Amino acid sequence: MINLIAATRAEADPVIAALKLKRISTNFDLYQHDHIQLIISGMGKCNVATACGWLANRTFNEEAAGATSVAWLNFGIAGHATHELGSAYIAHKITDLATGELWYPHQFSNNLPSSELTTVDTPLLDYLPDQLHDMEASSFIKATRIFSDAELVQCIKVVSDNRTNPLSAVNAKFANSLITNSVEMIIQQAEQLETLSNTIPQPETRLFNLLHSRWHFSASQTTQLRRLLQRYAALLDSAENIPEPLQQKTSSKDVLNWLKGQVDRADISL
Amino acid sequence: MIHTIYIEEEIRDHPRTLRICQRFPNARTIYCERYTSVFNNNSQNFRLQKKNPALILAKKHQKYVLPTPAGYGVGSERNFYFSHMLNCLYDCRYCFLQGMYRSANYLIFVNYEDFFEEITNTASASTEDSWFFSGYDCDSLAMDPVTDFMPTALEYFSNHPKSYLEIRTKSTQIRSLLNHEAMPNCVVAFSFSPNNTYKKLEHGVPDINKRIRAMKKLQNNGWRLGLRLDPVIYSPTLQADYESLLENIFQSIDAKLLHSVSYGMFRLPKPFYKKMIRLYPEEKLFSLPLTEHDAQVSFEQTTELSSLETVHTALLKYVEEKIIFPCR
Numbered sequence: 023m024i025n026l027i028a029a030t031r032a033e034a035d036p037v038i039a040a041l042k043l044k045r046i047s048t049n050f051d052l053y054q055h056d057h058i059q060l061i062i063s064g065m066g067k068c069n070v071a072t073a074c075g076w077l078a079n080r081t082f083n084e085e086a087a088g089a090t091s092v093a094w095l096n097f098g099i100a101g102h103a104t105h106e107l108g109s110a111y112i113a114h115k116i117t118d119l120a121t122g123e124l125w126y127p128h129q130f131s132n133n134l135p136s137s138e139l140t141t142v143d144t145p146l147l148d149y150l151p152d153q154l155h156d157m158e159a160s161s162f163i164k165a166t167r168i169f170s171d172a173e174l175v176q177c178i179k180v181v182s183d184n185r186t187n188p189l190s191a192v193n194a195k196f197a198n199s200l201i202t203n204s205v206e207m208i209i210q211q212a213e214q215l216e217t218l219s220n221t222i223p224q225p226e227t228r229l230f231n232l233l234h235s236r237w238h239f240s241a242s243q244t245t246q247l248r249r250l251l252q253r254y255a256a257l258l259d260s261a262e263n264i265p266e267p268l269q270q271k272t273s274s275k276d277v278l279n280w281l282k283g284q285v286d287r288a289d290i291s292l
Numbered sequence: 293m294i295h296t297i298y299i300e301e302e303i304r305d306h307p308r309t310l311r312i313c314q315r316f317p318n319a320r321t322i323y324c325e326r327y328t329s330v331f332n333n334n335s336q337n338f339r340l341q342k343k344n345p346a347l348i349l350a351k352k353h354q355k356y357v358l359p360t361p362a363g364y365g366v367g368s369e370r371n372f373y374f375s376h377m378l379n380c381l382y383d384c385r386y387c388f389l390q391g392m393y394r395s396a397n398y399l400i401f402v403n404y405e406d407f408f409e410e411i412t413n414t415a416s417a418s419t420e421d422s423w424f425f426s427g428y429d430c431d432s433l434a435m436d437p438v439t440d441f442m443p444t445a446l447e448y449f450s451n452h453p454k455s456y457l458e459i460r461t462k463s464t465q466i467r468s469l470l471n472h473e474a475m476p477n478c479v480v481a482f483s484f485s486p487n488n489t490y491k492k493l494e495h496g497v498p499d500i501n502k503r504i505r506a507m508k509k510l511q512n513n514g515w516r517l518g519l520r521l522d523p524v525i526y527s528p529t530l531q532a533d534y535e536s537l538l539e540n541i542f543q544s545i546d547a548k549l550l551h552s553v554s555y556g557m558f559r560l561p562k563p564f565y566k567k568m569i570r571l572y573p574e575e576k577l578f579s580l581p582l583t584e585h586d587a588q589v590s591f592e593q594t595t596e597l598s599s600l601e602t603v604h605t606a607l608l609k610y611v612e613e614k615i616i617f618p619c620r
Contacts, residue, residue: 114296114320114322115322115324124329126298126322126324126329126330128336128340128341128346129295129296129320129322129346130295130343130344131295131344132295132296132318132319132320136320136322167335168335170335171335171336171337171340172333172335172336172337173336173337173340173341174337174340218340218343221339221340221343222337222339222340223572223573223574225573252569252573252579253579255574256573256574256575256576256578256579257576257579257580285579285581286581289528290526290527290528290580290581291488291527291528291529292488292489292492292493292525292527292576292577
């Protein structure tokens with residue numbers, strides 16, 4: 023699954039259209055199609071942190087219970103003193119100007135140009151040397167790294183203003199056109215990130231849910247059950263249904279004992 | 293191979309930094325204040341990073357040389373290790389580095405001279421010989437064409453005959469050794485597992501026969517060799533597997549010239565083992581019936597003892613007891 027975050031509708035619309043996403047929530051502007059979610063957070067650090075927290079709760083606890091691996095991509099416009107308007111960059115260092123905190127998003131390739139990115143609370147009078155400026159990235163990365171592995175969290179920014187084309191000239195229509203021109207690249211990055219996320223093995227949930235709903239397991243037994251099912255899948259088989267001998271068991275203890283017997287007696291050649 | 297290089301500001305103009313960067317002209321260069329901002333952060337995932345590791349160039353400031361864990365050594369009383377590099381080019385599924393670090397990026401400390409200064413200080417604290425093991429937190433030779441560490445290390449140790457160097461490796465990158473005269477105080481120790489373990493668990497490691505050929509070249513050039521069979525992983529065909537491996541090795545290598553052989557059972561500190569299960573839940577090795585004893589997770593003691601005895605017996609066909617050292 024991949025979660026996309028944009029600050030404004032103008033930035034989000036080209037991606038929503040390209041991916042044919044449908045609006046599904048009124049709490050936040052949330053759009054979805056299959057395994058892709060896009061949320062419009064609003065501008066600024068506070069808005070993006072709130073949106074990421076809300077979306078994480080929805081992703082992990084409601085819609086995709088059991089999901090353990092979710093990728094996050096923040097995309098939008100940013101200023102830079104000298105970079106050409108419309109040029110796109112993946113962030114390789116993100117600094118929060120107010121707090122001094124910094125992050126280095128893992129770089130998986132050098133196919134796309136990269137840049138330092140500084141998040142500011144209010145627009146600056148002049149640009150800092152050789153770095154992009156936005157108002158959300160530091161908050162986005164801080165919030166999402168709580169929920170996902172650092173490698174699955176990335177930011178892409180498209181240059182909207184520079185010293186010769188000031189921020190005051192940037193409006194919604196212009197922002198929309200900049201993202202429209204980069205939409206293919208943004209989607210490509212999102213797909214690569216999701217592919218990476220899918221390489222993390224998902225825990226066995228079907229058999230776990232079947233067993234857990236049929237017998238009562240205490241908290242510590244639940245932990246044992248998860249680990250035994252993991253070993254069962256690695257050593258014997260990824261059972262989709264309750265194995266026949268377990269059907270006769272009358273207690274959770276018997277279930278655990280049977281599973282333990284099976285994995286301990288399994289062929290232990292590699 | 294390397295697409296991103298992180299460089300600490302402090303060493304951005306260090307000659308080794310400049311030389312290493314020259315090897316990767318297309319790599320993206322990112323400067324950072326301290327390597328700890330990039331290496332081993334809480335939310336990093338070793339498995340994901342291992343798909344495409346970056347290179348980090350940094351300066352180490354302390355603890356260049358550390359005492360080895362108990363039971364690690366080849367006969368000497370004074371055993372130390374040092375790591376000019378953290379992490380390995382290879383991807384052996386049993387390797388403890390996966391449990392020790394959250395980051396799979398290759399970290400190279402470019403201030404080699406500081407390591408040698410501390411080695412000098414450590415060795416001079418006693419009149420006895422001291423052993424210094426390289427290849428504990430990395431493979432000693434696999435990245436040598438990049439690090440160019442070995443020529444500097446060999447030069448240092450050739451001038452310090454009471455300090456012994458063990459170069460532990462699974463690599464065939466032996467050019468820097470062949471370019472140097474063999475040294476009596478240096479042992480090149482090659483690690484091996486039987487073929488089926490190699491195929492299933494030692495991802496990216498050079499072929500067994502290629503490593504044997506590298507050993508033979510070194511032995512022909514007068515280098516002292518070590519053989520390391522660690523970890524030993526139980527298998528129902530363990531005896532045949534090790535007999536076949538040793539026969540293969542000693543068809544080419546003169547056992548009488550061997551400096552030492554060591555072996556040890558597969559074992560992991562419990563926190564490392566738990567972390568490795570989370571990284572590779574589908575890995576059969578971590579689902580075998582392992583138990584916890586002596587603060588380590590390993591095979592049950594009866595399995596362990598019989599496996600080690602089998603390996604020991606297989607070794608005695610080729611080498612004398614006095615050069616065999618079990619590791620615990």
